[in-house]
Amino acid sequence: MGDESRTNLSPERRRADRARLADDVVDVLVIGGGVTGAGAALDAASRGLTVALLEARDWAAGTSSRSSKLIHGGLRYLEQFAFPLVHEALSERARLVRTIAPHLVTPLPFLLPLTKPVYQRAYFGAGVALYDVLGAAFTSGRAIPRHRHLSRKATLEAFPALRGDVVRGAIRYWDAQVDDARHTLAVVRTAAGYGARVLSSARVVGLLRDGDGPDAPVVGVHVADLTDGSSFTVRARSVIAATGVWSDDIGDMLGVSAPSLKVRASKGVHLVLPRSAIDGADLAASGGTQAGLILRTPTSVLFVIPWGERWIVGTTDTPWRLDRDHPAASSADIDYILDQVNRVLVRPVSVDDCLGVYAGLRPLLAGESDETSRLSREHAVVMPVPGLVLVAGGKYTTYRVMAEDAVDAAVEGLPGVPPSRTALLPL
Ligand SMILES: Cc1cc2nc3c(=O)[nH]c(=O)nc-3n(C[C@H](O)[C@H](O)[C@H](O)COP(=O)(O)OP(=O)(O)OC[C@H]3O[C@@H](n4cnc5c(N)ncnc54)[C@H](O)[C@@H]3O)c2cc1C
Structure with a gap:
């Protein structure tokens, strides 16, 4: 320092x-x-x-205090073919984990649950493999472990809260998290x-x-x-x-x-839940570190992120035109997050489980698209x-x-x- x-x-x-x-x-x-x-x-x-x-x-x-607190390349940007963006972010991830702030930025495993037949494993598997390649290309020694395919049984052992009738397996990959x-x-x-x-x-x-x-x-x-x-x-x-x-x-x-x-504000909301609300932990099966989840949603992804004794679950992506100093979650935001996460959970979480909620505003460069989830x-x-x-x-x-x-x-x-x-x- x-x-x-x-x-x-x-x-x-x-x-x-x-x-x-x-x-x-x-x-x-x-x-x-x-x-x-x-x-x-x-x-x-x-x-x-x-x-x-x-x-x-x-x-x-x-x-900068209201993010998902992930240091990541953004797996979902691969689907938009934003390879330079992902590569740049993964290079920064490596620098932060190895050199700049290893005391603050720690690797974190995520499970990408598979809910459809074989082709989904092949499609997501190719994406995660590319993500690993883009992340490793910059560094001689890896700062972050490689991905692994998990069977349905191994997935449910690693994250018992997942519904066995919905989830067919998972891919475990690594990113990193930080107290922003x-x-x-x-x-x-x-x-x-x-x-x-x-x-x-x-x-x-x-x-x-x-x-x-x-x-x-x-x-x-x-x-x-x-x-x-x-x-x-x-x-x-x-x-x-x-x-x-x-x-x-x-x-x-x-x-x-x-x-x-021209910068547009896109609101993102997170829920904070106690660890007891979602049964995620079998630390031996998940490699010793509590894994998070990344779930596909109709327009983007939703993260379930371990955060000390809590889970952070989010986020949303909607335009915000009110007071930029005080972005606020609506009941529609909260319902959306609960609906999305409950699709895969054995025991649904409700608003009564929520310890807190926070909202932040993404500074997105205004472009051609009206959808904030597609802005650059x-x-x-x-x-x-x-x-x-x-x-x-x-x-x-x-x-x-x-x-x-x-x-x-x-x-x-x-x-x-x-x-x-x-x-x-x-x-
Ligand atoms: C919900 C959500 C989740 C996100 N998750 C992630 C994630 O997991 N990983 C990731 O990499 N990125 C994530 N992001 C994006 C990331 O958080 C932002 O890109 C980043 O924090 C922006 O930082 P900034 O310094 O540009 O803006 P800010 O943090 O907003 O800083 C701008 C500062 O300028 C100050 N300011 C404004 N006007 C004046 C003035 N006139 N005089 C003095 N000061 C002024 C403001 O008070 C403010 O503190 C997320 C964003 C959101 C909203």
Whole structure:
């Protein structure tokens, strides 16, 4: 984590960081303390640049604490032939498990239950084999075990809650999981260890421009300090906005004429259940680690994920046009998840079993399709005017690549900036 004494995010540190920001011109100012912004701050700070990271609420308060908490390539994207996307994400998975955060990102087995005759095993088997190949192609030693085919008997031993009359067998494959908010905080603290000045409760309310025209460069930001109601200005050579589903707000600060990123919010809901609600565990049969489930749904997939003493079950994928600070689950979302998971469970779970529910908003790049489940999971980096880089889209798993691309764009004009170091930089 860099220099230990410099990673302490105390009130004193915040006061000192804010005071220094008011005096200096930083090389790179990052708006947004989700995983992408935190990653950009770390990327820039570890290149030796002076960096500010400003978050309107708390670290990871947006989407980065509300995900399925999987570090994965996305098995389902293979069906969309998104091989480069899957390969990139699996490469990042390997880096996170082996080098960047082995203390936070742990391999996790999943059972892909088979419910149809032989052809389904062949079809899914080919997909999972390709997934393994794409995951291993990048690494010399495997960080993640290979998949295995399970008979019906072995499947029911590994996951006794599954209905024997529905499930004909399974394929067990591996991905990884992470406590997303904790990981984002670790990235912020590591950036702070490299000297980044990091302020939460600091909302960017306007862009500082050098001139009046529509192409006037961005040279800093106006900030509302939500801890005391004051405001201040930070000057920067380059500003990166990593504001997820709030990206269009930053575009709006530029004025109507500037070309920008269009980001749509797609809501995803998860239920939290006690372990006792779903009888999943036979640890000897599942290789010593509790397996999760991945289930096909009409439009996407549903995960049943072991999470400490709980299960996380989700997710959904529907457009959200209400308050982006407070996405909420509807009873239709909850019923949908229960219906989907109950298709394969011996003992159905009900709303009474739920300990909690949470909803998050995917920042999807707006495209041709109206269905959010078909919008791109890829990311984009654009520079609508000199001095401002917008980065959005992508997945939690690929935050480091997004951050590197954004910083590369931000420092293009700055002389002598070294390349990114984060691929080999432990948190
Ligand atoms: C239901 C769901 C499940 C998911 N599951 C997975 C998964 O299992 N694996 C995976 O890889 N990906 C997953 N994702 C995707 C992943 O969570 C997101 O891609 C990622 O968290 C986005 O991070 P971000 O930093 O870009 O955005 P955010 O985390 O939303 O961060 C943006 C930040 O910007 C701040 N901000 C906005 N405006 C301002 C301003 N004016 N001033 C200062 N700060 C501002 C916000 O407060 C926010 O904290 C999932 C997403 C959802 C919704």
